[in-house]
Each structure stands twice: as C-alpha cells, then as structure tokens.
Amino acid sequence: MTTILYYSPNYTRPIVPRCLTQYFKTGIKNVDIATDMEAFTEDFPLHQCPGLINRETGLYLTETIIVYYYIIKTFCKDPKEVKILLGSTILEEAEISRWDALSVSDFLNR
Numbered sequence: 001m002t003t004i005l006y007y008s009p010n011y012t013r014p015i016v017p018r019c020l021t022q023y024f025k026t027g028i029k030n031v032d033i034a035t036d037m038e039a040f041t042e043d044f045p046l047h048q049c050p051g052l053i054n055r056e057t058g059l060y061l062t063e064t065i066i067v068y069y070y071i072i073k074t075f076c077k078d079p080k081e082v083k084i085l086l087g088s089t090i091l092e093e094a095e096i097s098r099w100d101a102l103s104v105s106d107f108l109n110r
Contacts, residue, residue, distance in 0.1 A: 003028045003054040005067070006040050013064040013104050014050035020068050024075040028052070064104045065097075 005021055005028050007014035021028040033040040033049060044051040048062035052070065061067050069086070076082050087093035 002056075003052065003059065004043075005030050006033050006036075006044065006049055006051040006053070007031070008033045008049050011049055016103075017050045017052070017064060017067045017071060020071045020075075024071065026071060026075045028071070065100045 052061040087096045
C-alpha cells in the first residue's frame with residue numbers, strides 16, 4: 001500500500017508536507033509532478049499541489065494545511081510534539097491556524 005505526496009519544487013505550499021514526511025519517516029513516496037505529470041493529472045485533474053493519495057484506502061487529500069494535519073495526526077507518536085505542532089489550547093490552535101493561512105496565501109507567489 002503506497003501513499004504518494006505529489007509536490008513541485010516550483011511552489012512553496014508543498015514544503016511543509018514534504019519536510020514532515022521525511023521528519024516522521026512516514027514511508028510516503030514524494031513525487032515531483034514534473035516527473036510523473038500523467039499520473040498526477042489523472043489523480044488530481046485540477047492540478048492541486050500538494051496532493052496526497054493512497055488508491056488502496058481511498059485517501060485523497062489536497063490543500064497544504066489538510067495534508068500536513070493528516071501527516072502529523074497519523075505519524076507523530078509523541079502527544080507533546082503534536083501539541084507543539086498543532087496547539088494544545090483553543091488560543092494556540094487559532095494562532096497556529098492564522099499563521100498557517102498566511103503561509104499558504106498567494107503573497108509568497110508574487
């Protein structure tokens with residue numbers, strides 16, 4: 001059962017999910033969309049990048065924040081580390097979400 005994270009080095013949005021797959025040693029296969037555009041286009045016809053897919057389980061995720069949230073909640077085994085990364089109070093979660101939203105906005109692509 002192979003999970004694939006499609007990314008492009010030309011975009012900033014896939015940086016965090018790619019780093020998390022490596023940090024947590026997830027076994028998720030990182031695929032540059034330029035090396036397999038046909039499969040990427042078939043799986044993600046709207047060309048949303050990053051895209052996380054596992055055909056056997058039906059996992060199909062797009063959008064940076066959703067992808068890295070899934071990676072953290074699935075592969076981080078240390079509850080303290082999860083709290084650091086995602087917040088442990090509603091205020092921390094809100095602050096993290098604010099910076100998350102800024103980090104994936106188009107201001108970085110201008």
